Each structure stands twice: as structure tokens, then as C-alpha cells.
Amino acid sequence: PFYLLANLAVGGAFTDAYNLGDPGSGAPVSMPFPAEMYVDYIRVYEWNGQGDVHVGPPTNEIGxxxxxxxxxxxxxxxxxxxxxxxxxxxxxxxxxxxxxxxxxxxxxxxxxxxxxxxxxxxxxxxxxxxxxxxxxxxxxxxxxxxxxxxxxxxxxxxxxxxxxxxxxxxxxxxxxxxxxxxxxxxxxxxxxxxxxxxxxxxxxxxxxxxxxxxxxxxxxxxxxSGITTGVGDDPFVAGSELGLLSSPNPFRQSTEIRFELPEPEAYQVSIFDISGRKIVSFQGEGFAGNNSVRWDGRNRNGELVNAGVYYYRLGAGKLSSTQRVLLLK
CATH class of the missing domain: 2.60.120.430 (Galactose-binding lectin)
Structure with a gap:
């Protein structure tokens, strides 16, 4: 619901006006090309009072x-x-x-x-x-x-x-x-x-x-999102399904990701950076009860990743849960 008003500055006599049906009758452009065009300002106006102007990406959705x-x-x-x-x-x-x-x-x-x-x-x-x-x-x-x-x-x-x-x-x-x-x-x-x-x-x-x-x-x-939220909750902190947690958290060298399975089952633990890109995955056949994998802060190529927030997601059968961990340097 917006329209743009742009104030443009173009050097020389710029016109493409011509008699309808006779393009050759228009006045020539006196400025040599290629050339630069400068934008003085762009203004955004609401149309009939509708909409909001937001600079940058939209507000992020959660949950x-x-x-x-x-x-x-x-x-x-x-x-x-x-x-x-x-x-x-x-x-x-x-x-x-x-x-x-x-x-x-x-x-x-x-x-x-x-x-x-x-x-x-x-x-x-x-x-x-x-x-x-x-x-x-x-x-x-x-x-x-x-x-x-x-x-x-x-x-x-x-x-x-x-x-x-x-x-x-x-x-x-x-x-x-x-x-x-x-x-x-x-x-x-x-x-x-x-x-x-x-x-x-x-x-x-x-x-x-x-x-x-x-x-x-x-x-x-x-x-x-796999991330549950509630009143007063940090919107990035996930629920505790499957007993998923990591220790230590934050960590510097490595962290143990622990989880519980209701029965013996294949599992996958995937690590994602804050942009949602998968860093590394761990797969295995889990036992009923307590299980764990250890992440040493490296990607699938064995390279150390940067410090920051990472998400780890557990998938086992139809069950899944997500938590976050902070890597320090």
C-alpha cells in the first residue's frame, strides 16, 4: 500500500518526446552515454493511511x-x-x-x-x-x-x-x-x-x-520452528522434550549433548548455526533411556566454527526436540 516519489538528476537535455507514430520526430538526448545518474532522495508515502514503513527485514516470526x-x-x-x-x-x-x-x-x-x-x-x-x-x-x-x-x-x-x-x-x-x-x-x-x-x-x-x-x-x-515459547520465556530456548540438554553450556572445547529415548531407536543430532545452516550431524542407534553425543565445536569438514549461538536438534522416529548452546572462544 505504498508509492515512491524519487527526485532524480540527469545531466543534459533528456527527452524521448515524439509525435505518436513517428519515433524519429523526438528531440535527441544531448548527454553522452554511458553516464551516471544521481538519486537525490526517495520518499515512501502511505496510501490512504494504510501500512507501516519498516526499515530492514520484517520482524521475525517465532514459534x-x-x-x-x-x-x-x-x-x-x-x-x-x-x-x-x-x-x-x-x-x-x-x-x-x-x-x-x-x-x-x-x-x-x-x-x-x-x-x-x-x-x-x-x-x-x-x-x-x-x-x-x-x-x-x-x-x-x-x-x-x-x-x-x-x-x-x-x-x-x-x-x-x-x-x-x-x-x-x-x-x-x-x-x-x-x-x-x-x-x-x-x-x-x-x-x-x-x-x-x-x-x-x-x-x-x-x-x-x-x-x-x-x-x-x-x-x-x-x-x-521447533522452539516453544511462553510468557516471560526467552524465545530462542526450546522445550525439554526427550530430556535434551548439553553440558557444559556455554562451552569452549567440547560439550556433551544428552537425551533420553523411550525405546531403542535410530537417532540423529544435527547442529545448526544461527542462520539455520547445518554444521554437522551425528547418527546412531540409541538405547532406551540415557544417550549422548559429544560436539567439539567443529563442522563436518573438521574445521573449528566461530564463537556464537548454535542450535542442536534431536530427531528419533516421530519425535524431535531442539535446544541451543553457546560456544565461547
Missing amino acids: SLGIYTDNTPTTNQLVPGVTEEIYVWEGTLTDGTVPPFEGPNGITWQTTGLGWFGAGIMALQPVNLFDFGAGHLKFRIKIPGNITFKIGIIDAWGNQSYVSFPGNTTTYGLVRDGNWGQACIPVADIRGQFIDLRMMAYTFVILEENGVACDFGLDDIYWD
Whole structure:
């Protein structure tokens, strides 16, 4: 809801005026090119008193952010037609017939036979998901099991990143049996190398490139940071699920990351920097009860990382928990 007023200074007689239909009749530009253009000032004005001017990235979201959900409790939520819009790309989809998974609202489409389909949910203003780097993008989908599709995100700079869901294959927890199922994508996987989580435009994209006809539904789409918050809580401190903690914390040389498993199970402990990029991972077969791994402040290449705040996330089966640790030098 803004317009820009720019005061520009260009040397010489600059005009492209000409008689309509006769471009050769315009006066020439007297300034030699290439040349420099100087911007004196740019002012931003509210339109009809709407909106706010904010310098820098938007205020960061915390906890969980609803993209399209009726019943799932979230810390904040985007609203179709108000703070976000749902777009079908190039007429590749039309209204479908699949009822919602939860609540009165759902997204349902069917293909239009153009050989591919694409659609996305775009925030009207960029969304700052910086604190979700160690979290997950979760959604429900009902789609034929043989359809291979991709889920992606796009930042305000146009960077795109996708993960693939092959047909007839369970991926990110999504069972491909043609019924409603839930997928849980680690943000560390879907963000790729260049996505700027501080300036997210499309918070959810679905793309299919093989041209297989189908009717499908989407619902209960939200981002979960894996960090629980409460009144008076530090918004970066996570809950204590699975007894996850590290000692010492802060640390200088190494820290022991401890956790409890309800039964013997494979686990993965991943370390992320404050921007959400994965530094190193530890995997193993855990015992029922107490388990631990030790991190020596090095990345996957064996290089010492910089001092600062790091997040460590434990995943075991359907359970996960996140905490933070401070590395000192």
C-alpha cells in the first residue's frame, strides 16, 4: 500500500518526446552515454493511511506460523486474501473435488492437461522466518500415490529451492497410499544454499513436471520452528522434550549433548548455526533411556566454527526436540 516519489538528476537535455507514430520526430538526448545518474532522495508515502514503513527485514516470526490451517494452534497465521494470496501458475490447475482435511476450508485442484502444474502461497509482504532454520515445514496432502511432485519455497530475491516427493515412495513421513497424509520437511533440507529466510515471499509451493493428470487436496500447512515459547520465556530456548540438554553450556572445547529415548531407536543430532545452516550431524542407534553425543565445536569438514549461538536438534522416529548452546572462544 505504498508509492515512491524519487527526485532524480540527469545531466543534459533528456527527452524521448515524439509525435505518436513517428519515433524519429523526438528531440535527441544531448548527454553522452554511458553516464551516471544521481538519486537525490526517495520518499515512501502511505496510501490512504494504510501500512507501516519498516526499515530492514520484517520482524521475525517465532514459534509456529500458519500458512493455511483452520484448527492447528499457531503463534501467528497468514490469512488468504488479507496477508497472503494463493496463485495457480499459468492456468495449470482448476478447482478440484477433494474435501478439506480439517476445518471448513481446504485447497483442492485438478490438472488442466498442460503437461505440468504449479501453484504457491505468497505473502503480500515478506515474512521473516530466520528463527525457523532448525524447524520444519509441515503440510497435509491427498494425492494419488503415483504422482511425483516437488515442494518448494521462494524468497523475496527470487531464489528458489525444492525437495522431491517421488511417486509410491514414503518421503519426509508422507505415506503415498492415496489418502490424506502429513509430510514434515526439515527447513535445513528445503532452504538449499541461497534462500534468505529473513525475506520469504512464497512460503509454500507445489510443482509437478511430468504431466500426469490428477485431482488432489492440500490442507493444514504451517511452519514449526521447533522452539516453544511462553510468557516471560526467552524465545530462542526450546522445550525439554526427550530430556535434551548439553553440558557444559556455554562451552569452549567440547560439550556433551544428552537425551533420553523411550525405546531403542535410530537417532540423529544435527547442529545448526544461527542462520539455520547445518554444521554437522551425528547418527546412531540409541538405547532406551540415557544417550549422548559429544560436539567439539567443529563442522563436518573438521574445521573449528566461530564463537556464537548454535542450535542442536534431536530427531528419533516421530519425535524431535531442539535446544541451543553457546560456544565461547
